[in-house]
Every structure is written in structure tokens, then in C-alpha cells.
Amino acid sequence: MSTSTLSRPRPETLRKPASRTRSNLSGWGFAAPFLFFFLVFLVWPILYGFYMSLTGKSLTGANDSLIGFANYAEALADADMWRSLGNTLYFTVISTVPLVLVALVMAALLNIGLPAQWLWRLSYFAPYLLASTVVSLFFTWMYNPQLGLINEFLTGIGLPRVAWLNDPNVAMWAIVIATLWWTVGFNFLLYLAAMQNIPAQHYEAASLDGAGAWRQFFSITLPQLTPTTVMIVLLQILASLKIFDQVYQMTAGGPGGSTRPVVQYIFETGFTGYRLGYSAAISYIFFGLIVVISVMQFVITRRRSA
Amino acid sequence: MATPTLTRPASHATTADSLTIRQPRKKLTVGRIAAIAVAAFIAVLWLIPFAWATATAFKTETDAAAPDVTWLPPSGFTPEAFVKVFQDGNIPLWTWNSLYTSAAITAITLVISALVAYALSRIDFRGKKVLMTVIIASIIIPPPVLIIPLFYQMLALNLIDTSWAIILPQVIHPAMVFVLKKFFDQIPRELEEAAVMDGASRLRIFTQIILPLSRPILAAVAIFVFIGAWNNFLWPFIATNDGNLLTLPVGLQTIKSAYGIQYAQNMASALLAALPLIVVFLFFQRQIIKGVATTGLAGT
Numbered sequence: 001m002s003t004s005t006l007s008r009p010r011p012e013t014l015r016k017p018a019s020r021t022r023s024n025l026s027g028w029g030f031a032a033p034f035l036f037f038f039l040v041f042l043v044w045p046i047l048y049g050f051y052m053s054l055t056g057k058s059l060t061g062a063n064d065s066l067i068g069f070a071n072y073a074e075a076l077a078d079a080d081m082w083r084s085l086g087n088t089l090y091f092t093v094i095s096t097v098p099l100v101l102v103a104l105v106m107a108a109l110l111n112i113g114l115p116a117q118w119l120w121r122l123s124y125f126a127p128y129l130l131a132s133t134v135v136s137l138f139f140t141w142m143y144n145p146q147l148g149l150i151n152e153f154l155t156g157i158g159l160p161r162v163a164w165l166n167d168p169n170v171a172m173w174a175i176v177i178a179t180l181w182w183t184v185g186f187n188f189l190l191y192l193a194a195m196q197n198i199p200a201q202h203y204e205a206a207s208l209d210g211a212g213a214w215r216q217f218f219s220i221t222l223p224q225l226t227p228t229t230v231m232i233v234l235l236q237i238l239a240s241l242k243i244f245d246q247v248y249q250m251t252a253g254g255p256g257g258s259t260r261p262v263v264q265y266i267f268e269t270g271f272t273g274y275r276l277g278y279s280a281a282i283s284y285i286f287f288g289l290i291v292v293i294s295v296m297q298f299v300i301t302r303r304r305s306a
Numbered sequence: 307m308a309t310p311t312l313t314r315p316a317s318h319a320t321t322a323d324s325l326t327i328r329q330p331r332k333k334l335t336v337g338r339i340a341a342i343a344v345a346a347f348i349a350v351l352w353l354i355p356f357a358w359a360t361a362t363a364f365k366t367e368t369d370a371a372a373p374d375v376t377w378l379p380p381s382g383f384t385p386e387a388f389v390k391v392f393q394d395g396n397i398p399l400w401t402w403n404s405l406y407t408s409a410a411i412t413a414i415t416l417v418i419s420a421l422v423a424y425a426l427s428r429i430d431f432r433g434k435k436v437l438m439t440v441i442i443a444s445i446i447i448p449p450p451v452l453i454i455p456l457f458y459q460m461l462a463l464n465l466i467d468t469s470w471a472i473i474l475p476q477v478i479h480p481a482m483v484f485v486l487k488k489f490f491d492q493i494p495r496e497l498e499e500a501a502v503m504d505g506a507s508r509l510r511i512f513t514q515i516i517l518p519l520s521r522p523i524l525a526a527v528a529i530f531v532f533i534g535a536w537n538n539f540l541w542p543f544i545a546t547n548d549g550n551l552l553t554l555p556v557g558l559q560t561i562k563s564a565y566g567i568q569y570a571q572n573m574a575s576a577l578l579a580a581l582p583l584i585v586v587f588l589f590f591q592r593q594i595i596k597g598v599a600t601t602g603l604a605g606t
Contacts, residue, residue: 137573148375
């Protein structure tokens, strides 16, 4: 990296060989505080969690001994585990698409150069600043079957009432809608920032060629945004896989387990069922899934950019 | 596609602030009017939950629970629900708990991340590559996977039901280390060389040269971490049962069962909980948006 032009050599090379030890010391010295927290609150728990998954550990203190992979065997035969994993994947699929598309539409609209930018940004992004509990209170109230605003609107235009959070066929979609409202502003900002970075010359050249706004969007904006889109989709998938808060607060996983995500199942086996070892095993199965998806994404994006 | 433009009007250059849009000097065409209409439609949809919560919070409980769903209640608007929530609720306490835990998390994260990022960016030390790889790889670990062992660890350390249990596990942000390192990499080394010749220590160079030049990125990271900590639910929910230590999001979860069908009070509580960050956002909109946009892609 040191294409030494006129500039002096880098500080490191100025030093005598004896200062090598000093560099090592100061390097690890600067890293030490982070490393302490990193080792104690991330590396240790992730390793210890794996150990726990091989034991029958429970909050009641029974059976701390190693039981091999029995927890994993049990989990793989556990219909509730598969169902919750399926719910998580289902949510991920049906939430990622609108969370990316709506964000793109919002950013594209603003990028046309609407007046009062701050007003749009505020209204699209503000929900992202709310805690999940606030969002859940808002939406539980709006979804209320008898007193809710949404059913009031539906009956007003002659449609039947919907039991939003109480109908197993609808509940997950209700959660997707709430989640869309809550977090789309984040993706919107990322898209907006990326759109601003597209050089204006591209558009000027295109409009001299007589390309209209639509043509420009599809032949300049979208292609230029491809790397951003890939990143947003990846981040969104990983975020959606961690779904817990809204579901736990709005439906508690119901009705009949139809919305219970895998993180809630981990939480419940651990803290309601007191089975820490079993719960740790399910955590690791979930972790394995995330690693597999991340690696797949990595390979796909690598191939694209190669 | 780039048919070379003969004259390139320089007037169109984008402003320095990448988030201000090319300002519209364009006329109102049909297309633009349609765009404004669609944008406004979405904005209204996005504001309705706030508006409805506000309308409900200012109703009497009787009106809020009346089967006749209406924006304008028969008994008029009243701040009674807010007064009630403030009097017998714990919202001020929860807000304070959220504030100091989030502030502590942000402060610790900034200090330890900036230090290690500086080492990774500037110091040649043995094992640096390995350290870098391990930190990057750890970005993949989803926090929910850690809750079981972390809870057990906190029990063992006797930290459950203390604020430390909330704070300590939330200070590790590998992605933010990476964001800071990338920023430090771009600071010209020449700026430090004079100081090195004068015999300044690493720590002095870091605090007096690097940090002052890094204010924008430090602010961005601080904003990102603070919002995350302020709104975090799962871990604080697990780490404390002590009613005096609950953070705002966790405390709010308890009122649902406590207030039951007191809809006006539910909405008043939710709005009070939402208020601090929304107010901060109104004042620092530009910085927050920039901060989220710069750190966002490095991600969660």
C-alpha cells in the first residue's frame, strides 16, 4: 500500500526493530477493553451455550450431566420446534418482499425532488424510532375486532370484519403489516442515501437522449442501486429471522401457535419450561440455520460481483 | 448508454450534503403531481397510527371503549388519561432507567470500539489479522442465540436484577468496530507523523488527532447504538424482574396486563414512551438520518 511518492515513510518503518515489541504491546493494549467484553459476553456464552446444549441443565437444578446430542435428537423430532421454525421462515419470506419494495417506492418518490423533504422523511422514518412495545400497543388497538379503527374502516366500505390477531390464517399477515409500518423507514433511508449518490450526469445524459422519468428509473436508478438492493435484502432477511418482540407482544404466538416464531420457542422452553439445555440446543439449530443462510447469501453475492 | 454530452451544465451538481435532494427547480408536470399524491397517500397511512393513538389517549375511558368508533368523542377531548398514567404509573421511572442504561451502553461501546478500531487501523501487531477475522465473523451471531447462556452467566455472576445485567452484554457491536476502522483508515497518516516525530504516545495521537477528526462517525455510531439500546426488548425483558429496574419497552409490556381494557391509558402510555426519541429526532433529524444511513449498511 505504500506507493512511496514524495511522502515520508510510514511511522512504523521509522521505528527501530526493537520497537516491534512495543507495537505488539500497544496493539493488544488498545484492543484489550473491547476484547474483555467480547470474550466475556460474546465468545464465552456462545461456547458455553453449546456445552449447555449437550447437558440436561434446567433452571430447577436437576441433571447437570452431559447427555451427548440427546437434546438435538429430541429437537429434531419435536413438531413444535419445526412449526416455530416454519413460522419464522414464513414471516421472513412474506415480510422481506414488502419491506424492500415499499422502501424502494418511498425513496424513489422522494428522489424525484418533492417539496418539504423533511416532512416525508419524518413521516416514513418516525415509526422506526419506536420501541416494539409501543408499536404493539398501537396495532393491537387498531386491530381490535369491535373497537378497532381498521375494522371500522372495512365495515364502512361494506366489507366484513376481520379477526386480525385472532384468526390463524390472518394473524401472521397482521404482524407483517405492523412490522412493515414499523421498520420500513430504515430501508427507505438506505435507499434514499444510495439514490443521492448516483451521479447527476447519468440522468442528464439520459434526458438529453429523451428518456422520460420511468425510463430513467428503470434504466439508470435501478441498475445503479443493485449493490444496495442486495445489501438491503440480506440485512432484511437476517433481521426478519430474529422476529420475536411484536409477535410475543401482539399474539403471544397464537392463535394456536400459528404465529409463534422460533425465538419465542427458545424463550419458552428456557424460561417457562425451565429446560435450559434443551433450549440451548434449539438455539444452536436456529444459529445453524442463520449460518447456512448467511453463507448462501455470501456465495450468491460473490458470484454476482465476480 | 452514455452518449457523451457536449455541454455539461455544472449547475446541477449535487450539494455537499448527500442527503439533501437535488432541489426541484422543475415545473409541476402531471407526473410530479401524481408522485406527490402517492407520497402523500403513503405519508397519511404512516401517520394514522400516531393520530389514532393520540385521539384515543385524549378521550375519556368511556368514549374510548364505546362501540361507536369515532375520531371526535361525544364528551370531548381531555388529558385525564395522561394525568392518570403520570400519577400512578411508572413511566418517569422507566424513562430514566432506559435513559441511563442506554447512555451507559452507548458510552462504553464508543470507547472500547474506537480503541480497538484504532489498533486495527494503525498499529502493526502480531495476531492482528486473526483478531480482525474473529471480530468480523462474530457479526453473524444473532443475539437471541445468546439469551440462554447469557442468562445463566448473569445468574452465576450474581448480576440478575441489576442494571449491569442490562448494560454489559449490549456493549459489543462488531459491525460498529468495522465502521470505525474504515473511517480511521481514510484519515491521512501524514497528520500523525509530526506527532510521532515529537515522540507523542499512541494514546495521545489517538485522543488528540484521531478522535477530533472522527466526530461525525462517532456521532453516527452513537446514534445507532443508542436507538438500538433504547428500544431493545428481549434482553432487558429477560435480565430483570425487579420492577424498579424495568426499561421503558419492558415496563410498557407490563401495563397491558395491568390496565387491561383501559384503552385511553394504554395509548397515553405508549405515546409518552414514544415521545423522547421523537422529540430528539425533530431536533436532530439531519444528524440522525445521516448517522443511520452511514452505519446502516454495516448493519445489525
